[in-house]
Amino acid sequence: MNIVVLVKQVPSTDNVKIDEKTGTMIRSELESEMNPLDMYAVEEAVRIKEKETGTKITVISMGPLSAEYAIKEAISMGCDEGVLLTDRRYAGADTRATAYTLSQFLKGKEFDLIFAGERATDGETGQVGPMVATLLGIPVLTYVNKIIEITKSAIKVQRAIEGGNEVIQTTLPSLITVVKEINDPRLPNLENKLRAKKSKIHTITNEELKIEEDKIGLKGSPTRVVKVFYPKISRQGEKITIKTPQEAVSKIKNFIKEKGVI
Amino acid sequence: MKQTHTGVWTIAEIEDGSINPVSYELLAWGKGLSERLKVELTSIVLTNKIKDIESLIHYGADKVYYVENDKLEHFYPDTYTNILQQMVEEMKPEIILASATTKGRTLMPCLAASLKTGLTADCTDFEIEEETRRLIQIRPAIGGNVMAKIKTMTNPQMATVRPKSKLPLPKDESRTGEIIKKEFNEEMYQSRYEWINYKRDESIEQPLQQSDVIIAGGKGIRKQENFKYLKEIAERLNGAVGATRAVVDMGWIDYSHQIGLSGKTVSPKLYIAVGISGAVQHIAGMSTSKYIISINKDPEAPIFKVSDLGIVGDATEIVPLLLKELKQGDKK
Amino acid sequence: MKEYNKVTSKIVEKIKKILKNENLLIYQDEENLKSYSNDESGGEYYAHMPELVIKPETKEQISEIVKLCNEENIPITPRGAGSGLAGANIPIYGGIVISLERLNKIIEIDAKNLVAVVEPGVVTNDLCRIVSEKGLYYAGYPMSVETSFIGGNVATNAGGSKVIKYGNTGHHILGLEVVMPDGEIIEYGGKRRKDSSGYNLLHLFIGSEGTLGIFTKIYVNLIPQPGKVVDLLVPFESIEKAIENVAPLMRETKVLPSAIEFIDKESIKYTSKYTGMKLPYQDEVESYLIIQYEGNNLREIEDIYEKSGLTLQKNGAKDVFIADNRTNSEKIWRMRRNWLESLKAIDPYVPTGDVVVPTSKIPEIMAYINEVSKEYKVDIPVAGHAGDGNLHPAPLKPSKVSPEEWKELSEEILGKIAIKAAKMGGAISGEHGIGFIKKELLKQTKEKEYTRMKEIKKILDPNNIMNPGKLF
Known part of the structure; x- marks a missing residue:
């Protein structure tokens, strides 16, 4: 079986600061890592490989050269090889341009299953997976929390949807996005870490993919961030510095009573 | 720019024939936008059966297009995408909104990819750009630390909207509007998916989103054990317990209690934020609550900006006392 | 034993004048006073009620109150967060607790x-x-x-x-x-x-x-601040093998780790249940080391874990797992950090020992703990800091034993282990302190030093009003 896992490199901190004037991230010592939610996609792929001999897992990412590291994290969990789509012209891509680039690379390649995380912890859109599937013309199963059965031509999964679980099946090849509950990703061991470190990541630029420039990067992105700002939400509320906890409790009780909320 | 597309669409969600209230929330958003743009607001319904379809008009739609077919009983991304793609290409709306539910967040990327247009996920607010009439889509960005205004350069402009980010408009049964059935030939309903079953899972029932009162804890409660006070207070107020991402990450409480961008959005009647500083990520999940009370030691904590009553004080001193008084109240 | 004066309402009036704010004190309010009656050492077992709790806001207030207590012969117990594990902030003679919670700038x-x-x-x-x-x-x-x-x-x-x-x-x-x-x-x-x-x-x-x-x-x-950290989770088939690795690891890699933690099989059983997480090989091995290194950049970190990992493997580690991102690091440390909490889930008042021995003696003291565990038929999970020989044995109360019996029995068990540790060239406390729970052990194991300590105390606090009953 041929499996593809899509991963993304994300900043490894929650405290990304923004320059409000330019709307860009202040990259002071910004560390990055594989999107934590992609670990579940990688783990699920590796588990299939452990059951099905002859399975090959290819990790694919689009991003700057430094995203090699995220791919190597995936390899250290048991994937076989890595491909990085990297080109200065890919920079600034939104979900559509990203999905388009990924799908152009995948078109014509042999694969049975594509795995992706539910969403990335930086953008939090969760759109690239379903978009890639649509552009490749294959079915997509989102929010999968359990793979029930895979046969030669079909896959049956359980999806975590509002208020419960849905069991549904579709044909292969297809794209699966997984949620946290699906598994407990393994810690990579030294042997796999060293293998990943030595492994050569295939970098592919647009010289090779030859996608029209108006379909990639910022140019190919239908959505634009026009402004980034720290929200100034205000409720003309009352702020009291209390002298005793008792005072606080009285204030709270009065407020509740006054507004009649309970 | 020449106006090629016109009108605002919202995609209604139907569950077993009933309209999911998120559909009315979408209409509230859509109404504001369509009035600004002076265009029609249309609700789109794909279902196998429906009752009370007029309610969409009562909640603000000017028009409803509905497609009714047995094959639409379950959400199959390919069928839904094909039908909607055809409708959009035929009628050319300028804006399409869907809820950021598991269905909306699956359908919309598929549809946007097919329509070769852009899509913005999980919006919490919208504006219309004065000069261009373009839709400004507002959502938390970059781990929820900041908000981003996003504009789509192509048509239609598509977005998913956080459930509970706006209350539905009051129901107005005197409103009238057109309800039009759309029909397609059978091959449009063919799907590569096959639904097997659905099981409700009581354990993932979200009392959080149904509660009128939520008391939520952040790092300022200092230790895991202090959640017991919040739990007891919640019980006494018939409410539920929420938490910030930070304390969930530390393992103090389960993920199901997480409120915020990466957790749940809630809008109870009363939200009590205890020891929560108010990161944008968290505020995104609770700012639509009717009343907000917050307790925090730091007078500069951003949570105070969204609070109706802000108490600068040590949560670990106040909360046990609050519980004690509630208990005494019980005895009386 | 010394007799102290009670906190009379006259004294309370004087203190109110010093504090100028009635809200900075708790008096005659049983429920509120109760939360200042114990720490994390053993819950109710060791609790003593204070007569008065004050929460001063300035050093001048503290100074005047201390002067007053010194004149009036009233014992003072200073208190921090109350997270101590030896009872040092329990007001065993009543008197005044001075809580420093408002001096928090x-x-x-x-x-x-x-x-x-x-x-x-x-x-x-x-x-x-x-x-x-x-x-x-x-x-x-x-x-x-x-x-x-x-x-x-x-x-x-x-x-x-x-x-x-x-x-x-x-x-x-x-x-x-x-x-x-x-x-x-x-x-x-x-x-x-x-x-x-x-x-x-x-x-x-x-x-x-x-x-x-x-x-x-x-x-x-x-x-x-170090730029980056990496954590290694290393399972071992025996405790000896784990400990034997500590010194050679540092000698051979020539790098000083920022942490070498130890956790035994028994502990993993409880923390795994509590956190719902599983560690690799958890049913097959006797212990784990958690080793953390700090470095300035990715390359440095990679070099360190490679060198260290290979050394550990050569010296008998069952495998070496590497966590170089936040998610994986958190996974490893959550097990260690939740150790005490997971034991508390079984026994809310679980006592935690705090012995320290020369690092090479860890297997010996572990063997002794095992012996004691068998002798008393009591489970004693152990975690601690292998890098510095500091171990925390935590005997769990068997269900048959009553709480009253347990207080005595657990003190006996931990006392035995502590004395054994001291005899190996260690000490009865590595980091938790003596408080009042371990003062007899201090006296027994550091006799001459103890006398000199007492003399110093006498010079600085002749009236013995400052946290009396602790250490001595």
Whole structure:
């Protein structure tokens, strides 16, 4: 079986600061890592490989050269090889341009299953997976929390949807996005870490993919961030510095009573 | 720019024939936008059966297009995408909104990819750009630390909207509007998916989103054990317990209690934020609550900006006392 | 035993005048007083009610109140976050608890001198976080970092997981402002890293557990923040193998880890149940080491874990798991950090021992703990700091034993282990302190030193009003 896992490199901190004037991230010592939610996609792929001999897992990412590291994290969990789509012209891509680039690379390649995380912890859109599937013309199963059965031509999964679980099946090849509950990703061991470190990541630029420039990067992105700002939400509320906890409790009780909320 | 597309669409969600209230929330958003743009607001319904379809008009739609077919009983991304793609290409709306539910967040990327247009996920607010009439889509960005205004350069402009980010408009049964059935030939309903079953899972029932009162804890409660006070207070107020991402990450409480961008959005009647500083990520999940009370030691904590009553004080001193008084109240 | 005077309403009136704010004290309110009657050492077992709790806001208030108590012969118990594990802030003679919770300001972060000046009631983790925003690092890291106060850390000379590289709390303290038992305010040390002018009295106060005075200001040393960390989770088939690795690891890699933690099979069983997480090989191995390294960049980190991992494998590790991102690091440390909590889920008042031995003696003391466990038919999970030979055996109450019996029995069990540790060249407390629970053990194992300690105490606090009943 041929499996593809899509991963993304994300900043490894929650405290990304923004320059409000330019709307860009202040990259002071910004560390990055594989999107934590992609670990579940990688783990699920590796588990299939452990059951099905002859399975090959290819990790694919689009991003700057430094995203090699995220791919190597995936390899250290048991994937076989890595491909990085990297080109200065890919920079600034939104979900559509990203999905388009990924799908152009995948078109014509042999694969049975594509795995992706539910969403990335930086953008939090969760759109690239379903978009890639649509552009490749294959079915997509989102929010999968359990793979029930895979046969030669079909896959049956359980999806975590509002208020419960849905069991549904579709044909292969297809794209699966997984949620946290699906598994407990393994810690990579030294042997796999060293293998990943030595492994050569295939970098592919647009010289090779030859996608029209108006379909990639910022140019190919239908959505634009026009402004980034720290929200100034205000409720003309009352702020009291209390002298005793008792005072606080009285204030709270009065407020509740006054507004009649309970 | 020449106006090629016109009108605002919202995609209604139907569950077993009933309209999911998120559909009315979408209409509230859509109404504001369509009035600004002076265009029609249309609700789109794909279902196998429906009752009370007029309610969409009562909640603000000017028009409803509905497609009714047995094959639409379950959400199959390919069928839904094909039908909607055809409708959009035929009628050319300028804006399409869907809820950021598991269905909306699956359908919309598929549809946007097919329509070769852009899509913005999980919006919490919208504006219309004065000069261009373009839709400004507002959502938390970059781990929820900041908000981003996003504009789509192509048509239609598509977005998913956080459930509970706006209350539905009051129901107005005197409103009238057109309800039009759309029909397609059978091959449009063919799907590569096959639904097997659905099981409700009581354990993932979200009392959080149904509660009128939520008391939520952040790092300022200092230790895991202090959640017991919040739990007891919640019980006494018939409410539920929420938490910030930070304390969930530390393992103090389960993920199901997480409120915020990466957790749940809630809008109870009363939200009590205890020891929560108010990161944008968290505020995104609770700012639509009717009343907000917050307790925090730091007078500069951003949570105070969204609070109706802000108490600068040590949560670990106040909360046990609050519980004690509630208990005494019980005895009386 | 010394007799103390009661806190009369006349005294309370005087204190109210000093504090000028009635809200800074708790009097005759049983429920509220109760939360100042114990710490984390054994819950209700060791609790004693204070007569009065005050929460002063300035050092002057503390000074005047201490003076008053000294004149009126009223015992004082200074208190931090109440997260202590030896009973040092339990008011065993009643009297007044001085809680430092309102002295919680970070007064200054002096980046030019790499010093932070803080009040004792600052939560240690808050200090760590705030200095890290400036690219600086406070290297103290007790396991209770999220709840304990820096003042309490100094008073117990708290340790934690980073002691092997950075030393315990005392290593990071440059100065202290102390309200002495007679009410005088004295500053020892300050913003200086060297001082050979006379006796080093500063370090007399570090680990003094509130018996010599009350801290009102603390000067802490800051260092540059490490750029990146990597954590290794290393399972071993035997405890010996795990411990035998510690010294060679440092010799062969020539790198000092920032942590080498130890956790035994028994402990994993409980933490796994509590956290719902599973560690690789958890049913097959006897123990794990958690090893943390710090480096400036990715390359450095990769070199370190490669060198270290290969050494560990060569020396008998079953496997070596590498966590070099936040998610995986968190996974490993969650098991270690939740150790005590997961035992508390079984027995809310689980007592935790705190013995220290020369590192090479860990297998020997572990074997002894095993013997005691069998002899008393009591489960004793153990976790601790393998890098510095500091272990925490935590006997779990068998269901048949009554709480009253258990208090005695657990003290006997931990006492036996502690004395054995001392005989191996170790000590009966590594980082939790003596409080009042271990004072008999202190007397037994450090006889001559104990006498001199007592003499010092007598000189500085002749009326024995400052945290009486602790240490001695």
